[in-house]
Amino acid sequence: MTTNLFEPAPPLIAATSDGRGFPVRRVFCIGRNYAAHAREMGKDPEREAPFFFTKWAETVVPGGTTIAYPPETANFHYEAELVVAVGKAGRNIAAGDALDLVYGYATGLDMTRRDLQFEARDKGRPWDTGKNVEQSSPLGLIHPATEVGHPGSGSIRLTVDGEVKQDADLADLIWSVPEVIAYVSRFYRLEPGDLIYTGTPAGVGAVQEGDTIVVSIAGLSNCVITVGAPARD
Template sequence: MSLLFPAPEPVLAPTSDGHLFPVRRLFCIGRNYAAHAREMGMDPDREAPFYFTKWAEAVVPSGTTICYPPLTSNLHYEAELVVAIGRGGRNIDPAQALSHVYGYATGLDMTRRDLQFEARDKGRPWDTGKNFEQAAPLGLIHPASETGHPTAGSIRLTVNGEVRQDGDLAEMIWPVADIIAYVSQAYRLEPGDLIYTGTPAGVGPVTPEDEIVVSIAGLSDTRITIGPRAES
């Protein structure tokens, strides 16, 4: 049998040592920094992690000019530490979870905040607010053999050179090992999966021509520019 139309090209994310990481799925952890939970109007108590997903096709590399997406007038940035899974597993023990990590990167969880809040207020899924084209910019993936497993260090975001987010990885409510273990209870994690681990306080809107830079200690920056509004 023949294909009815060409199969989509795989999404390949570059690594710092010259390889390509085939992206499979994105799991995005919500409200993993207490100060951000408060600015979203939520209780920051250490409840079980929750997460949403994005398509692999949402990933775009650092240096991309992304379209201002349709259906929104309130596009927000969220700076994140991204975990790249290199070894699969289900019901992973937290004590062994870091052995499943290939590496780490900086990234952005771009959000149509007005659509997210509208869905939240109606008790509906967040898909339209979170999962859209070019919504997951990603920096170079650095192997853990190069960086170790970061548990502390600066995570910062600037817009046009002005600092908007300025936190520390040590402020995460749920550390990377616990996140991996929790997600693996519901899904078998596979090589190629990415976990966006949450954002510190200071999220806010951007407009066309703004330049966003995400910096995390020990990792390459993610740098994007907001382009013109996409056609609806």
């Protein structure tokens, strides 16, 4: 019988509003899915096709967490996002059938080392060092779609220490939730436990140690985090 060299890390279990655990499998993040944000990143939304990047499941942390300011950056940015929690498997899903895969929705953040992202982008390199960062995917409570429906409109807002920084409507998404699910499913078989971060509105910016970030989306629980000191280990 084979023995392991070390104990594997336990699966990350996200919290749901009905008190059940949601084991997180993978994280897919949709890029530049609000026109105003695409423009503030220096891109033309009229000429862009959908695209996405991936992050490790271990980047997900619950709301209420104090996250460490990450190393190798001086420009750590917030990005408020509507998050889709996948509850059923599927590949090559038609947009008209995509919502059948959804378990529920949550508020979330895609925290980004923006300086490293831009450096990689300008050199034509992957974004991993800018995006796939420990504690960079804070997640609020996941609300089942049976409780909140399938939000296609409603406020999405982010504050830093009470000051509004991002303020938009989910209706401003360039690619809707069904379209996003259908697109990702062309490349990967979606599985229960997958999370899809659907993109962020305009207004992204840097945070500092001690800042408190609140993401609110109509009908969902807030996601609140505090930026802590850099990790020492």
